[in-house]
Amino acid sequence: MGNADRNESDVIFILLGFSDYPDLQIPLFLVFLVIYIITVVGNLGMIVIIRINPKLHTPMYFFLSHLSFLDFCYSTIITPKLLQILVVEDRSLSLAPCVTQYSFAAICVVTEAFLLAVMAYDRFVAICNPLRYTVVMSQKRCVLLLTGVYTWGIMSSSILIYSLLILSFSGSNIINNFLCEYSALLSVSISDKHVTETIFFILANFNTFFTLIIVLTSYLFIFVTILKMNSATGRYKAFSTCASHLTGVTIFFGTILFLYCVPSSKSSCTAFYSVVIPMLNPLIYSLRNKDVKETVKKLMDHKICSQ
Template identity: 45%
Template sequence: MEEINDTSVAEFILTGLTEKPELQLPLFFIFLAVYLVTVVGNLGMIVLILISSLLHTPMYYLLSSLSFIDCCQSTVIIPKMLLNFVTEMNIISYPQCIAQFYFFCAFAVSECHMLAAMAYDRYVAISNPLLYNVTMSYQVCSLMVAVVYGIGLISATAHTVFLLRVLLCKSDIINHYFCDLFPLLELSCSSTYINEVLALSFSAFNIIVPAMTILSSYIFIIVSVLHIQSTGGRVKAFRTCSSHIMAVAIFFGSTAFMYLQPSSVSSMDQGKVSSVFYTIVVPMLNPLIYSLRNKDVRVSLKKLLQKISFLKTKN
């Protein structure tokens, strides 16, 4: 009986978004611009929240954590992706690939639960405004953020440990632009049943539970808003939540499409397009959505720019 080759691949070739040479350079500049906007937008949001006393509230504490997650997630994926656009062989070593998957998984899962925490914050703010500062105290917010990161790290560790047990020797070509779970499992020479069950189980928990939390929060929010007598109060309440709903819809829609179906059903080419939304587009859009549609952020940014302008004039 012939033995299975038990030699794992030492390095992989990432196929990227497209194999057409004429698209490589335009895509490089597009994603470079996206990455710069993402980093500047998210780091700018963090700095603005830190230095502006108007933004020292639980809502913006959670938002600064979301910005940190988005910035880190983009940095895990896009720099290597940009390098692949301008090199002939898009090579990534096995340790680098596993590390990229681990950190991507940790930040992606953390984002799911951070969006749920932000929805709960909006529910408390609108439904119980008098108890808001007590319910969403600094200690409670810190605990929520710690739990969010804890779930992300536990999920990433579980996936990575079981992935390390899989023998990847079928091919050295990963049909993706980064090291994601299902493209890696396609290269397996050993059974991936446990990995797929684990993936569907964790995906169900990390997508459905936060999504249901968000949905429940907004059902209660809508009920509370409808009890507000003034039209202006209703509009203000809905405006406070609209940016969060927009970010949630894009993120969970694309994530669910990729992970809440068996790998045998999903298409990797469709998965690439879906992945672009939650790994690249959403981290770029989040600071834009929350800043352009948020009065407090706009006011704080205006004050900061005026202060900088005054200091320059004084000097």
């Protein structure tokens, strides 16, 4: 019997979260609340800084502003619900909000993976073909690349959601996590999962390894180009332009690959991936970026002078 044949309100998912650590509920709530505030301020602040500084109106920062937007959205989809289940006894969700949470989270994750690949391509063009950079990474091409990234993120998520909605679930389902994620929903289904597992396997591997190949190929050419430079100053300057992105990519894909290899590492690793990474990205890109730091300093000086 599929979900269409039964009342969806009868299907309940209970998120256990960090219920194994009752004494840590309040401390965890405070930690995740601080992380969420930093995430929101950092990512929205990055978007504002890029918008108001004409020096930052370049393809690299155009993509970075959308990376911050995705991190903000992803964190807002996940963290408020995490904060809620840490302080309330009722940790249940019906089918619709559970699938909706996963749907928007999947859009953000897939889109971010492909956006990071596009940013790697942008750095490849900037370092390996600097004379053609403004032509290759024109405003029109940047918009087309970004449109393709968002479109595939939505399409990929829609396919995954469809593969979940064809499954059947019993009345009450225990999820040993703080969010509705694919493998958890799949594990509590009472119907045949072969088709759903196949769809997920194909899409997840395509999205992960296709984007990873683009990133690794781009950086292979970047490193070869940098090593061929005669000037040590030129090598340092070239490497510094992609150091922040390389750090962000390493953390993002490193965590994904760790989850692939150690699927049993539930809440703790998922918390790092879902809550901490969106906070780290604006810190990584701002701390190593001279233009961003200068803009922040000017804003702070203006605020002090106005007072």
